[in-house]
Amino acid sequence: MELFCLENETYRRAQKDPNIFCDERVLQSLLTLEDRHVPQRPYFKSVQNDIQPFMRRIVATWMLEVCEEEKCDEDVFPLAMNYLDRFLAAVPTRKCYLQLLGAVCLLLASKLKACQPLSTKKLCIYTDNSITCQQLLEWELVVLSKLKWNMAAVTPLDFIEHILHKLPIPEDRLTLIRKHSQTFIALCATDHSFTMYPPSTIATGSVGAAVCGLQLQEKEHNMWGYSLMEMLAKITNTEVDYLKSCQEQIEQLLANSLKESQHPQKQEGGATSKTPDSQTLSCTPTDVRDVNL
Structure with a gap:
């Protein structure tokens, strides 16, 4: 009799352990660790000269839409934003690299939190192919280095x-x-x-x-x-x-x-993209090219 391994499209997650929430030490440990992963200064005034708050919001909205489109675990987006803020608080960055940074942060967060990490190919498509897989991999090492490989950040x-x-x-x-x-x-x-x-x-x-x-x-x-x-x-x-x-x-x-x-602005450019096999992939409506204006 042959045995077959059948994999489901959905992933089963472990049930919550009630002992974790009954033990006060767990919450106290989180409270002790949380300050280590919070930017220590408002980086728009002291570090970033080329990036403005509205640019961060555009990229953050795009990152959220990617997570929703890919049905990522709810932990991925807040963790990715934590990486992005910590990086911007430490490294002066040109605005033309902001979406690339956001994509890298999504990739890293999905590797840590998601059952199935985001693929570099899909992330490139979501940027309307404005970045390459090679750039993602190169910047992945840069972000890891600047964050000192401290990726298990505490989030809300x-x-x-x-x-x-x-x-x-x-x-x-x-x-x-x-x-x-x-x-x-x-x-x-x-x-x-x-x-x-x-x-x-x-x-x-x-x-x-x-x-x-x-x-x-x-x-x-x-x-x-x-x-x-x-x-x-x-x-x-x-x-x-x-x-x-x-x-x-x-x-x-x-x-x-x-x-x-209630008063949405018309956006162009990032609404749809096509995969190499010509199948339409639903992408995010946020046009991150507005960052460079």
Whole structure:
């Protein structure tokens, strides 16, 4: 009798270990390590002369769209943005290399977090073939060298489950809150003003914004016992006022994003590309060539 190995297109992930979220030492270790992976200065003022904040946002939006198109794990995009910010905080970079840097960061993050890493060929296609596979491989070594091979960075997503585990939220609400929180975290990663916030603060602010946006706190006031903000601040050892400021900034960013989506600008050039076998590959709508204007 012959044995066949049948591989599924979907990848099965390990179930969450409840012991990780019950042990306080895990959360404390994350809080101790998170500052090591945060840029220590606002690099647009001190390091980058050719790159502006709006350019970073264009490339970040493109990177997010690539992750969505390729159905990457939710961990890939925040980690890739962490690599990009740390590199820009250390190395003056010309704007013509910004999309190449973004593609390299996606490649590295997918190798660390995804079951199936992004292919260099597809990344080149998503750039409308403005970069080559050889450039990706060369810059991969450059980024690894500049980041000193310290790639296991702590991101806001690492804190989400720890925070939700400590909140008195019914099980049937957790999935929705988790999804909204992940969306807020991705949105924050596209905006440079959140670069200096610790990952734990962005995570708690995102959870707070998700709960308030779904109006769960008012409906379940007796369950909270005291204010949600105080509970979140206690979980991550954050000052309440600092956390409030972060949450308000997240909510304002969401409002601005929704307003922009209602008045989309026409974009050309990066909408579709073709693979060598002439099959149409759906690509991202963001035209990163705007960076060079």
